[in-house]
Amino acid sequence: MARFMTKVRLPNSTSLPKALWLLLWVLAVFAQPANTTSPTGTTAPPLPTQVAYKQAELVSSDRYLFEVEVMILALEKTLEDDGPYELQPIHPMNRARNLLALSQDTYPNLVMLLSYEDSLLDDGNLIYIPIPLDRGIFSYRLCFMRDEIKPRMQGIKTLKQLKGFHFGSGVGWADTKILRHNGLTTLEADTLLSLFRMTKAGRIDLFCRGVGEYYSELTQQGQTIDLSADDEIALYYPLPKFLFAHKNSKALMDRIQRGLKRALDDGSFDQLWKHEHEQHLQQAHLKTRRLIILENPLIRKLPPDYQRYDINPMENPP
Numbered sequence: 673m674a675r676f677m678t679k680v681r682l683p684n685s686t687s688l689p690k691a692l693w694l695l696l697w698v699l700a701v702f703a704q705p706a707n708t709t710s711p712t713g714t715t716a717p718p719l720p721t722q723v724a725y726k727q728a729e730l731v732s733s734d735r736y737l738f739e740v741e742v743m744i745l746a747l748e749k750t751l752e753d754d755g756p757y758e759l760q761p762i763h764p765m766n767r768a769r770n771l772l773a774l775s776q777d778t779y780p781n782l783v784m785l786l787s788y789e790d791s792l793l794d795d796g797n798l799i800y801i802p803i804p805l806d807r808g809i810f811s812y813r814l815c816f817m818r819d820e821i822k823p824r825m826q827g828i829k830t831l832k833q834l835k836g837f838h839f840g841s842g843v844g845w846a847d848t849k850i851l852r853h854n855g856l857t858t859l860e861a862d863t864l865l866s867l868f869r870m871t872k873a874g875r876i877d878l879f880c881r882g883v884g885e886y887y888s889e890l891t892q893q894g895q896t897i898d899l900s901a902d903d904e905i906a907l908y909y910p911l912p913k914f915l916f917a918h919k920n921s922k923a924l925m926d927r928i929q930r931g932l933k934r935a936l937d938d939g940s941f942d943q944l945w946k947h948e949h950e951q952h953l954q955q956a957h958l959k960t961r962r963l964i965i966l967e968n969p970l971i972r973k974l975p976p977d978y979q980r981y982d983i984n985p986m987e988n989p990p
Contacts, residue, residue: 717967720756724782729764738948746931754927767844777918786916787846789970800914801929808982810882813907816899825904840867840876854966868897888953909966958985968984
């Protein structure tokens with residue numbers, strides 16, 4: 673196949689030693705930029721944008737996490753403007769390792785859903801899209817427990833009464849800091865499976881999860897580990913979750929934000945959200961639960977604009 677290149681002017685060979693002239697000729701030929709035009713004159717298709725995402729820790733590998741489904745929706749909305757994309761999974765990690773990978777840009781174009789904390793922006797390496805993908809429902813926390821704990825929950829109405837229980841949470845989770853800030857004894861573990869096992873073993877009394885997480889995990893783990901589903905109380909603390917990435921991935925994040933806004937405008941985001949969460953909200957019966965409110969000290973610098981995307985399931989369930 674013929675090599676296509678631009679014409680290069682070389683020095684007169686009589687003024688240079690033969691070996692040096694040959695070296696300059698080789699450098700001139702192979703330093704030319706690659707031509708993306710084929711011999712037939714057609715332009716080669718652009719390479720797909722690589723997008724890295726974290727695989728789910730519990731769910732089967734053939735199912736995407738909700739945030740990945742949202743990313744796919746946004747990327748599809750921008751195909752015509754920005755071209756093709758390709759998803760690259762990375763293995764699940766705990767939050768501390770997630771943050772390290774993001775801040776060091778270990779995986780280029782890694783996009784991850786994280787609970788917002790003011791401190792995430794301290795070093796200037798991370799950027800985020802200020803649209804809460806869960807629309808605020810993960811702020812409502814329902815708790816796993818052993819059967820013998822259930823009778824003790826019947827009289828619980830205040831935060832002070834919860835201080836006699838041991839809570840479980842993940843290493844580095846925002847929930848851990850929030851629970852401890854509110855005076856609740858909290859034990860940590862690296863993985864979800866470890867937290868379920870510690871709850872079953874009696875080291876943890878209450879392991880609380882967001883509404884969507886709770887019912888999904890109840891189906892997968894509650895029956896196999898034999899934990900009870902509490903129907904008495906719900907904890908509430910504002911826990912906005914946003915897509916985060918390294919600042920080097922700004923072009924990708926701009927694309928996802930444009931696509932996400934298009935999906936919000938045309939209603940396709942709402943359809944996806946309802947498919948994922950509506951049934952879980954109905955199962956939660958939040959209006960019949962006693963709501964105990966905790967303070968989140970991690971979002972004091974966060975502008976409140978994101979709240980316009982939230983719903984209030986206590987007043988207007990979907």
